[in-house]
Every structure is written in structure tokens, then in C-alpha cells.
Amino acid sequence: xxxxxxxxxxxxxxxxxxxxxxxxxxxxxxxxxxxxxxxxxxxxxxxxxxxxxxxxxxxxxxxxxxxxxxxxxxxxxxxxxxxxxxxxxxxxxxxxxxxxxxxxxxxxxxxxxxxxxxxxxxxxxxxx
Amino acid sequence: xxxxxxxxxxxxxxxxxxxxxxxxxxxxxxxxxxxxxxxxxxxxxxxxxxxxxxxxxxxxxxxxxxxxxxxxxxxxxxxxxxxxxxxxxxxxxxxxxxxxxxxxxxxxxxxxxxxxxxxxxxxxxxxxxxxxxxxxxxxxxxxxxxxxxxxxxxxxxxxxxxxxxxxxxxxxxxxxxxxxxxxxxxxxxxxxxxxxx
Numbered sequence: 001x002x003x004x005x006x007x008x009x010x011x012x013x014x015x016x017x018x019x020x021x022x023x024x025x026x027x028x029x030x031x032x033x034x035x036x037x038x039x040x041x042x043x044x045x046x047x048x049x050x051x052x053x054x055x056x057x058x059x060x061x062x063x064x065x066x067x068x069x070x071x072x073x074x075x076x077x078x079x080x081x082x083x084x085x086x087x088x089x090x091x092x093x094x095x096x097x098x099x100x101x102x103x104x105x106x107x108x109x110x111x112x113x114x115x116x117x118x119x120x121x122x123x124x125x126x127x128x
Numbered sequence: 129x130x131x132x133x134x135x136x137x138x139x140x141x142x143x144x145x146x147x148x149x150x151x152x153x154x155x156x157x158x159x160x161x162x163x164x165x166x167x168x169x170x171x172x173x174x175x176x177x178x179x180x181x182x183x184x185x186x187x188x189x190x191x192x193x194x195x196x197x198x199x200x201x202x203x204x205x206x207x208x209x210x211x212x213x214x215x216x217x218x219x220x221x222x223x224x225x226x227x228x229x230x231x232x233x234x235x236x237x238x239x240x241x242x243x244x245x246x247x248x249x250x251x252x253x254x255x256x257x258x259x260x261x262x263x264x265x266x267x268x269x270x271x272x273x274x275x276x277x278x279x280x281x282x283x284x285x286x287x288x289x290x291x292x293x294x295x296x297x298x299x300x301x302x303x304x305x306x307x308x309x310x311x312x313x314x315x316x317x318x319x320x321x322x323x324x325x
Contacts, residue, residue, distance in 0.1 A: 006311045010320045014257050015276040022167035033187045037154040040191040
């Protein structure tokens with residue numbers, strides 16, 4: 001072999017050096033790759049909520065409700081109506097009680113006989 | 129999950145954690161894979177900017193496939209090398225279509241008369257190696273780089289290149305001989321005079 005020819009040993013040395021010489025990715029490239037990763041991560045938001053200690057299951061229920069009723073605004077409106085109804089039912093403010101009293105007196109007591117006297121069902125025996 | 133714990137996990141586990149929303153797993157996987165993919169693509173393409181585009185595209189495809197990744201069906205490293213190989217092959221074919229590159233337009237081997245100070249020897253060797261790799265046929269270049277630089281096993285290379293193990297052995301053997309021939313006559317210039325004698 002000629003003195004200036006590469007031996008297998010030399011070639012292996014060059015390849016080994018190349019093995020240790022991977023280029024260092026630039027900060028810009030790493031930022032782009034990481035931005036892609038975060039953009040494509042399907043459940044990142046949900047996972048972050050879970051990791052931060054917030055209950056996960058109720059949030060999923062809220063998401064489901066929002067989807068059913070057409071958005072978070074609709075769910076919030078229904079929730080407010082529910083709270084208001086419970087409040088008026090328990091507190092029974094005077095104007096509301098008066099209105100419901102008048103309405104019930106006029107409509108139910110005058111027009112409907114919810115508890116008819118039992119005599120109405122009596123049938124007189126026929127004596128032959 | 130703590131970063132120390134993540135660092136001990138295999139690539140596949142990190143990918144599955146990423147799919148479940150763990151951003152730290154993605155970051156760690158990127159630090160593991162990106163330098164290797166960038167180096168591999170740069171050796172196949174001899175172009176840093178193109179290699180960066182390819183490496184980013186490969187990682188993008190990995191993020192996309194993560195939710196559907198089937199555990200145990202493929203190795204993450206093999207998968208990304210395979211995608212990198214395919215993307216580089218497409219780009220090389222595109223170059224060939226645009227213009228047939230004559231051999232005398234291939235990257236030049238550095239001038240042997242340049243000084244061989246210690247700091248420059250490694251650079252000269254890498255430049256010479258890259259030029260010699262650039263003169264190999266695409267498949268031989270892929271096989272040699274995967275086997276002798278990236279350190280993959282022959283069965284892994286067979287998966288990456290979608291060929292049989294025997295074909296891999298043949299390609300790497302022929303590629304290494306061609307590489308030695310391409311570097312012929314440069315032993316002294318590359319600073320090997322005093323090291324192996």
C-alpha cells in the first residue's frame with residue numbers, strides 16, 4: 001500500500017470523529033420546533049389544568065354542557081336563572097309573595113276545586 | 129413529572145407523555161433527536177439550511193403522529209431516521225431534476241497544502257469526509273452514515289431504508305470502500321502521518 005493511502009484504521013478514525021461532531025441546532029430552530037410541538041399538543045390545556053390542581057372532571061362537564069347549550073354564555077345564563085329561582089323560592093320577598101298570593105287566590109281558589117268534598121262521590125242507595 | 133425522571137425514560141415513553149400534554153417531555157425529546165437528525169440531514173444534503181428545514185419537518189411529523197403512536201410497533205429513532213431519509217431523498221431528486229450536477233461541481237476536498245495546525249486538523253478531516261460522502265451514490269451514502277456515523281445497527285438501517293439486512297451489509301461495505309477511494313492520497317494532508325505509525 002502507498003504511504004499516502006488511507007487505511008481502514010484512518011477511515012474509522014475519521015468516521016468516529018464525525019460521530020462526535022453533530023451540529024448544534026440553533027436557538028431559532030429549537031424555538032420553531034418547540035412552537036410546533038406546543039401548537040400540535042392536543043390536550044396541553046387540559047393537562048396543565050390538572051397539573052395545577054384544578055378538578056378536571058367538573059371542567060369536562062362544563063365543557064360538555066357548553067357544547068350542548070351552544071356555548072359558555074348560554075350555560076352562564078341558565079346558571080344565573082337557576083340561582084335566581086332558588087333565591088326567590090327561599091327568600092320569598094314581600095312583593096313576590098303578594099303577587100303569587102293574589103294570583104293563586106284568583107285562579108285556583110275561585111276556578112278550581114282541588115279538594116272536592118267527599119259527598120260529591122256519594123251515591124244514594126236506591127230503595128226499591 | 130420531574131425532569132430528572134423524564135431524562136431516564138425511553139424516547140417512546142416521552143412521545144406518549146407529550147401526547148398526553150406533557151410539554152417537558154416534548155422539550156427533552158427534541159434535545160435528544162434534533163441534533164442527530166440535523167447532523168444526518170446535513171451529511172446527506174451537504175446544506176445546513178436545507179438540513180434545518182428537513183429536521184424541523186421531521187419533528188413536526190413526529191408531533192402530529194404522537195396521539196396515534198402505537199406502542200411497540202416501531203422505534204421512535206428508527207421512525208425519524210426513516211422520515212429524514214425520505215425527505216432528503218426527495219430534495220436530492222429535486223436537485224437532480226433542476227440540474228444534473230457533474231462530478232466536477234461536487235464539493236471540493238480541501239487543499240492539501242493548507243496548514244495542519246491541531247485546531248484545523250479536525251475541521252479539515254470533516255470537510256474532506258463530507259466531500260467524499262457527497263461523491264457516493266445516495267443509497268451508499270445513507271447506509272454508511274447510518275452505520276458508521278449515526279451508529280444504527282444493520283436491522284435498524286434495514287427498517288430505515290426499507291431493504292433487507294443483506295442489502296444493508298452490501299451497501300455499507302461498498303460505500304466504505306468508495307469512501308476510502310474518495311479519500312485516497314490525502315492521508316498526509318489530513319494529519320495521519322504521525323498518529324498510526
